[in-house]
Amino acid sequence: MIEADIFCSELEQRGFAKASGVPCSFFGGPIAHLSRTPGRYTPAANEGNAVAVAAGAALAGERCYVMLQNSGLGNLVNPLTSLVMTYRIPVLTFVSLRGWPDPAQDEPQHEVMGGITQPFLEMLGLPHWILRAQASHEEFNGILDEAEAAVSKGQAPFVLVEKGAVGKCPPVEDSVDEARQHSGEVVSLVSELAGEAPVIATTGFTGRELFGIDDRPRNFYMQGSMGHASSIALGVALARPRTPVFVLDGDGAALMHLGALSAIGDQAPGNLVHIVLDNGIHESTGGQSTTSGGTSIEEVARAAGYATAERCRSLEHIREQVTRALHSPGPHLILVPTRARTGPMPPRATATHSPENMRDRFARAVQAASGLS
Numbered sequence: 001m002i003e004a005d006i007f008c009s010e011l012e013q014r015g016f017a018k019a020s021g022v023p024c025s026f027f028g029g030p031i032a033h034l035s036r037t038p039g040r041y042t043p044a045a046n047e048g049n050a051v052a053v054a055a056g057a058a059l060a061g062e063r064c065y066v067m068l069q070n071s072g073l074g075n076l077v078n079p080l081t082s083l084v085m086t087y088r089i090p091v092l093t094f095v096s097l098r099g100w101p102d103p104a105q106d107e108p109q110h111e112v113m114g115g116i117t118q119p120f121l122e123m124l125g126l127p128h129w130i131l132r133a134q135a136s137h138e139e140f141n142g143i144l145d146e147a148e149a150a151v152s153k154g155q156a157p158f159v160l161v162e163k164g165a166v167g168k169c170p171p172v173e174d175s176v177d178e179a180r181q182h183s184g185e186v187v188s189l190v191s192e193l194a195g196e197a198p199v200i201a202t203t204g205f206t207g208r209e210l211f212g213i214d215d216r217p218r219n220f221y222m223q224g225s226m227g228h229a230s231s232i233a234l235g236v237a238l239a240r241p242r243t244p245v246f247v248l249d250g251d252g253a254a255l256m257h258l259g260a261l262s263a264i265g266d267q268a269p270g271n272l273v274h275i276v277l278d279n280g281i282h283e284s285t286g287g288q289s290t291t292s293g294g295t296s297i298e299e300v301a302r303a304a305g306y307a308t309a310e311r312c313r314s315l316e317h318i319r320e321q322v323t324r325a326l327h328s329p330g331p332h333l334i335l336v337p338t339r340a341r342t343g344p345m346p347p348r349a350t351a352t353h354s355p356e357n358m359r360d361r362f363a364r365a366v367q368a369a370s371g372l373s
């Protein structure tokens, strides 16, 4: 295992002083280490943005590396093929290997990408190496030597990182902001107020929290497809206009595909209620900062055409806004500043339900709620 500070300093000695990316818990150590010095880590909204940031840095004469989860390769493929590969801009990317070597040891959403991460890079003809969990310092340096040589030739090399290959680094402890809500209380209240209405819960801890608090067939627990909760809800809301549709989103996920808010504003489904739990961090991957501190998601929603968009700072205010949303045409957005969760997380929904089971029971519940069954 390579310690997080060694990982960063080896790269820095080779001229890669800065990085961009979207968090995966495998890279929690280097991201926390770099984030201690302002300007060294640029949090990107999605993986495509991260590679474009590194390409921009390369054009400006700087070396910047990228860290991301292999589930994000889909977000990366367009700027990788049409920017980095087309213009031959050298970018070094580290990708975590979720769902590999044995997909049964990981969550179901990682199975497909785990199996095709290496064939995908082979198909694109991109040089790549695997950094094994037991890799020594010399082996890591050997990989970096070859990757650096590829970068010097204008190529885009990839280092695939096994679980446990890179060490952790304690995150900077933030004091608890008592003005922020407990996400569990918010999830519980929204679930109560939603009644029989479908609730789509974003990937990571939010879905697990909803599953632990109030597991019901009308809940759709997203596993992966980060950032698409509100678009799934848009599809459901347009198909069943007389049924209220709730989304429980995260700030990191909402920011990842912020354009979805514009599509919702444009289509203006009157029955959509979009709740954003804004804890300012990617909590599910270890608490790395999002950029929500400088972006007012409710103002974006208002500008995008939502009927209402409010920031709620108490449970009473949330109850009032949800009740109002259920009785007036939407779309509505309710943003709730939340604090980091404490205590053990409930198990993942996939511990009890298969993805197909979740799909079928959700579809039945939506159709029953709209009087179709």
Ligand SMILES: Cc1ncc(C[n+]2csc(CCOP(=O)(O)OP(=O)(O)O)c2C)c(N)n1
Pocket: 022, 023, 024, 069, 071, 072, 075, 202, 203, 204, 205, 206, 224, 225, 226, 249, 250, 251, 252, 253, 254, 279, 281, 282, 283, 284, 285, 290
């Ligand atoms: C495309 C993609 N990139 C990265 C991840 C890894 N990932 C899973 S959950 C998560 C954090 C989500 O942050 P947020 O929406 O703010 O919710 P929180 O974890 O704070 O509850 C990340 C980065 C992923 N699942 N998919």
